[in-house]
Amino acid sequence: MPKLVALCPYVAYRNEELLKDCVLIPYAFMTELGYDVTVMTAQKEEFTYRKYLPGLKLDIVPTCLDDAWADYLVTYLKNYEQPIDVLFLFGMYQNYYPAVKYFKEHYQGKIIMKLDANSYWVNELINPDYSGWDYLIKNCDLISTEGVAIQNYLAKKWKRPIDLIRNGSLRRDFTPELSKKVKEKVILNVGGQEIGRKNTGFLLKGFLEVCHEFPDWKLELIGPVKPEVHQLVMDIYQAYPELKERLRLLGPIKDKATLEKHYQKAQVYLTTSLSEGSPNSIAEALRNGCYILTSKIDIWQDAFAKGGGASFEHGDLDGLKNELRKALSQPKQLKAAFDLNRAYSQKELIYESEVRRYQLLLESSLR
Structure with missing residues (x-):
């Protein structure tokens, strides 16, 4: 052996x-x-x-x-x-x-x-x-x-x-029987929630710019939360009390089955990181059929199947807003991405x- x-x-x-x-x-x-x-x-x-x-x-x-x-x-x-x-x-x-x-x-x-x-x-x-x-x-x-x-x-x-x-x-973590029917109008981000390298403040700004156009959509942020991000979310709640139910700062989720359910119900996975190699969270989102929206991190060209996502330049707020609007307004594209990204995951990842x-x-x- x-x-x-x-x-x-x-x-x-x-x-x-x-x-x-x-x-x-x-x-x-x-x-x-x-x-x-x-x-x-x-x-x-x-x-x-x-x-x-x-x-x-x-x-x-x-x-x-x-x-x-x-x-x-x-x-x-x-x-x-x-x-x-x-x-x-x-x-x-x-x-x-x-x-x-x-x-x-x-x-x-x-x-x-x-x-x-x-x-x-x-x-x-x-x-x-x-x-x-x-x-x-x-x-x-x-x-x-x-x-x-x-x-x-x-x-x-x-x-x-x-x-x-x-x-x-x-292979055991890929769920063949996962159905599009479990998907909800949820945008997900998993990882350290910080103003610096992970750029959570920019992500929140992009969501705020478009969320009132799509009142049924929610944003979930999962992972360790830096104090400045917590304060930023509290400030958003104070300015927009109606977003308390739509912007969810969930902190770390240790139980893997619970975390997987968040990936399974999310339709869009969004990352705005400034510097990143190949985050494991993207692989987790792909196997669960999320549409991937990513800043141009180093592996952005490998981050989704053709038709299964989009990218935007670092710091390009207009680019982020445009891609968010496209994604949230095209349910057929999100459904197609479910199959495209899961097939990519099975074949390559x-x-x-x-x-x-x-x-x-x-x-x-x-x-």
Whole structure:
């Protein structure tokens, strides 16, 4: 049985990350390909989502200072008592450099790095002239990223093949029997609600500009709420008391089944982020047949099927308003997007299929 070890790039994964690509892709190597998989991480909070990953081995190691984690990764590999066929890394982090160097010198296995990249990160933080970055870029056997545009950009910049593996879902999380009939007139956003990178203030401004034209539509904001966003919503309630029932600030929803129901009933998923790689929330919206409205984040070209969404420039309020108006006034398009985006999700965004692609790439690299 081949063995895969996934190393956390920083001291500890958060509970919510257990159900994101950093862990779900190794998990799919286990469930789909029969790998013996270990995910190594320290623990700073209760891992309540572990129950959704039956059979996965979490090797929970002692916590340490952030500055000591790179050395600890090397110590972990030194003390590992079995061969490792695949070392899975998540993100181009400096902490990985000593571990990759040790692995290449002492193991015969292959290295997969899933980048989880955004354009700011690769432009401003990753400098190939620094020997550590250069070593990682040259010595990972496979490097994948989540969008076509950044894939092509990095292949040219780093002068090496970059593979396309989009963020998606486990097959079990796709509901074949989901019906359009459960859809309601709901616009949804899931993620950190903040004025900065996630740009929630701009999202609220766009909704306010058009909501009175579409009195049956509601906006739901789910995720941790920064104080400035909470205050902004309170100010909106004071100015427009009638919006208290239509603008819902729901905070974090920990129960995955409850969260999934919000995706299932929403017809439109809206994100106005200023800087984003490939948010897992878009994959969750796609599998539930939401029409996607997105700012031009790095993977906007991969964010929906043709006819299943629209995009607008960062900070373009008129563009956001126009696309919102089009979406909310075209129920036939929203119904078509249900089928288009779910078909796209099934074809391109199922992790079990994506790990089979990883496996083919690994096998071709051995020739």
